[in-house]
Structures are given as structure tokens and as C-alpha cells.
Amino acid sequence: MKSIANIIIDSIEEGDGYIWVVKTAPHISTCHKNVGTFYLACSQSNELVRDYKESNYSRIFWFNCHGMIVIHIDIPASKIIVNLKYEILHDRSVDITTPIEIRQEIKGNIHLDPVQLRAHLSNRFDISNITIQQIRY
Numbered sequence: 262m263k264s265i266a267n268i269i270i271d272s273i274e275e276g277d278g279y280i281w282v283v284k285t286a287p288h289i290s291t292c293h294k295n296v297g298t299f300y301l302a303c304s305q306s307n308e309l310v311r312d313y314k315e316s317n318y319s320r321i322f323w324f325n326c327h328g329m330i331v332i333h334i335d336i337p338a339s340k341i342i343v344n345l346k347y348e349i350l351h352d353r354s355v356d357i358t359t360p361i362e363i364r365q366e367i368k369g370n371i372h373l374d375p376v377q378l379r380a381h382l383s384n385r386f387d388i389s390n391i392t393i394q395q396i397r398y
């Protein structure tokens with residue numbers, strides 16, 4: 262199910278140019294096999310500011326966009342419902358020059374929450390340089 266969710270998220274990111282991050286842990290049904298709901302938030306949503314506070318990400322522009330995706334997957338019923346909510350279509354702060362290896366690393370670890378993902382990335386990359394370059398002023 263996670264791989265299906267990832268494919269959907271990849272397609273949405275390709276289409277809209279925003280980066281979506283896991284907001285809360287997925288809700289996986291305990292009584293039905295292969296039924297679950299995945300929650301994502303816009304990476305620039307100010308609902309995530311608290312998670313990124315005092316980090317290298319503090320230079321990112323934040324928006325009150327309430328950007329949110331809810332993906333409900335029900336494999337037994339062959340049903341997938343994708344809800345995408347956006348109140349403001351703001352500028353994308355992450356440039357397309359974002360190193361491909363970091364994008365892949367983020368996509369490969371979409372199950373991590375933002376704090377874990379940040380720690381994971383900073384173990385592998387020099388985020389301080391990259392983040393500044395990513396930001397479009």
C-alpha cells in the first residue's frame with residue numbers, strides 16, 4: 262500500500278511542483294487487510310514550522326496554505342480516493358536544481374516524519390549548503 266501511495270504522491274509532485282511530506286502516521290486498518298489512509302502536508306505549510314524550528318530549514322518561506330493530501334487506499338474494493346486541498350497556490354520555494362539524489366532520498370523515505378527525515382538527510386548530505394541554494398528569493 263505504501264508503494265501505491267508513493268506512486269500517487271510522485272505523480273502529484275511532478276504535476277504541481279510542490280513537495281509533499283508525511284504529516285501524521287498512516288492509519289492502517291486492523292480489521293481489513295490492505296486498507297489504509299495516508300496523510301501528507303505541503304512541505305511549506307506553516308503547520309510544519311514547529312517541526313523544522315531551529316533547523317536549517319528555517320530559511321524556507323512558510324505559507325498558511327493548509328496544503329494537504331489524504332489518500333485512502335482500499336485494495337479489496339479496488340478503490341483509491343485522493344483528496345487534495347489547497348487554500349493558497351503559493352510560489353514553490355524549492356528550485357528544480359534541488360539535487361536529484363536528495364529528491365530520491367526524500368521519496369524513498371516518505372514513511373519518515375519531518376523530524377526523522379531531516380535527521381536522515383543531514384546524515385547523508387550537507388543540507389546547510391543545499392537548502393540555501395534551493396530557496397528562490
Ligand SMILES: [Zn+2]
Nearest residue numbers: 303306326328
Ligand atoms: Zn503549501
